[in-house]
Amino acid sequence: MLYQDYISEEFDLSGKRVLVVAPSVGEKRLFKKWGAETVSIDIRPDIKPDIVANICDMPEVPGESFDCVVASYVLCLNYDHNAALREFARVLRPGGRLFSHDPIQFGKPTRENSDREQMGKWYGQEALDTYRVGSFRSFGDSDLIEDVSRHFLPRTFYGRDPFIGTKIVWICGLKR
Numbered sequence: 001m002l003y004q005d006y007i008s009e010e011f012d013l014s015g016k017r018v019l020v021v022a023p024s025v026g027e028k029r030l031f032k033k034w035g036a037e038t039v040s041i042d043i044r045p046d047i048k049p050d051i052v053a054n055i056c057d058m059p060e061v062p063g064e065s066f067d068c069v070v071a072s073y074v075l076c077l078n079y080d081h082n083a084a085l086r087e088f089a090r091v092l093r094p095g096g097r098l099f100s101h102d103p104i105q106f107g108k109p110t111r112e113n114s115d116r117e118q119m120g121k122w123y124g125q126e127a128l129d130t131y132r133v134g135s136f137r138s139f140g141d142s143d144l145i146e147d148v149s150r151h152f153l154p155r156t157f158y159g160r161d162p163f164i165g166t167k168i169v170w171i172c173g174l175k176r
Helices: 002-010 025-033 081-091 125-131 141-149
Strands: 017-021 037-042 066-072 092-101 137-140 152-160 167-175
Touching (some): 017 025, 025 037, 025 066, 066 081, 081 092, 081 167, 137 141, 141 152, 141 167
Parallel strands (some): 017 037, 017 066, 066 092
Antiparallel strands (some): 152 167
């Protein structure tokens, strides 16, 4: 809904090449509906992505080869979100966009998680041990925007989940 209501006016995905990190089936359908050419990427081969790669270091993905990167619930589950942001900036063409959506705590600092049991709750201990995918942090709003701004000109879009009513925040990063 945020894309349709706000983002599509300034960045139409139709005809754009989009790198989608760990996409859900619903996301894939939406991108197809909007006319985007999508390439999926995930570190877990069992997900059957187009590219199996670590988003913190993606030599498999040429620089400036995408118009857009979409990473929904990715940065909080990645062991090094700053390395991932750096790689997203590298693979985006000039003027490209990053769209990121992660749980955010308003007015609080980012909280890093060091409890291995908690870190493995989302995807399991095997994914944590094998791929370093787990619940690594809970972002504070200004901390996340500051991290994104190291590589992008950030902009935030706010809305509400129509089903459960929680606040949704998408951070759009424009590659300079």
